[in-house]
Amino acid sequence: xxxxxxxxSHVEHSPAIxxxxxxxxxxxxxxxxxxxxxxxxxxxxxxSNYSLSGHMIDLDTVTFVKYRGPYNTTxxxxxxxxxxxxxxxxxxxxxxxxxxxxxxDIDVEKEFYAIRRRHxxxxxxxxxxxxESQADRYLASHEEQVAALADQFEKLAKKISPKKVKLRL
Numbered sequence: 001x002x003x004x005x006x007x008x009s010h011v012e013h014s015p016a017i018x019x020x021x022x023x024x025x026x027x028x029x030x031x032x033x034x035x036x037x038x039x040x041x042x043x044x045x046x047x048s049n050y051s052l053s054g055h056m057i058d059l060d061t062v063t064f065v066k067y068r069g070p071y072n073t074t075x076x077x078x079x080x081x082x083x084x085x086x087x088x089x090x091x092x093x094x095x096x097x098x099x100x101x102x103x104x105d106i107d108v109e110k111e112f113y114a115i116r117r118r119h120x121x122x123x124x125x126x127x128x129x130x131x132e133s134q135a136d137r138y139l140a141s142h143e144e145q146v147a148a149l150a151d152q153f154e155k156l157a158k159k160i161s162p163k164k165v166k167l168r169l
Contacts, residue, residue: 006052008093015100019052025094025108027054029115032087036154037123050093084158087116117147124150 003018011017031054049057094108118139125135125146139146 004051004053004055005057007050007057008052008097011052011097012100017052019097019101021094021098021101021103021106024052024054024097025106025111026115028090028094029087029112030054030119031056032090032112033116033120033123035086036084036157037120037127050090084154087112117151118143120154121147121150124153 006017008024011019028050031050051057091109091112094112098104098106098108121143122135122139125138126132130138
């Protein structure tokens with residue numbers, strides 16, 4: 001499969017597996033933005049549900065959530081199990097991957113959120129009705145304004161939850 005099915009957990013056990021760390025970081029950050037924008041939630045978050053190239057694997061538990069409330073998956077113990085906070089899990093995986101590969105000159109969390117923020121801004125434009133073909137061009141001219149608006153949207157979306165509705169799956 002030319003590495004298409006390699007998972008981060010494989011690298012921990014076999015550090016010789018080649019990894020384009022920057023590509024993996026970008027893919028995970030963009031995937032997390034798309035999860036939030038598309039209201040997509042993995043039913044059981046795991047480092048083994050993603051390939052190093054950013055492809056989703058093991059999709060049998062994927063769902064689309066109805067609200068932007070505090071849904072969670074298999075455990076209340078870990079914050080990255082909550083819808084909208086899965087990126088925390090990606091960051092843990094990327095930090096471990098960097099450690100295993102001996103990459104020390106990168107602030108994984110800072111890079112992850114910078115890439116995610118830009119991609120979420122792009123996703124936000126598309127959600128607002130801007131054509132896919134125009135989103136990048138518009139974002140190039142107005143990135144900070146759109147990103148700031150998308151930040152506010154995300155912050156608000158994470159606060160909304162219907163009252164007296166059991167949101168745990």
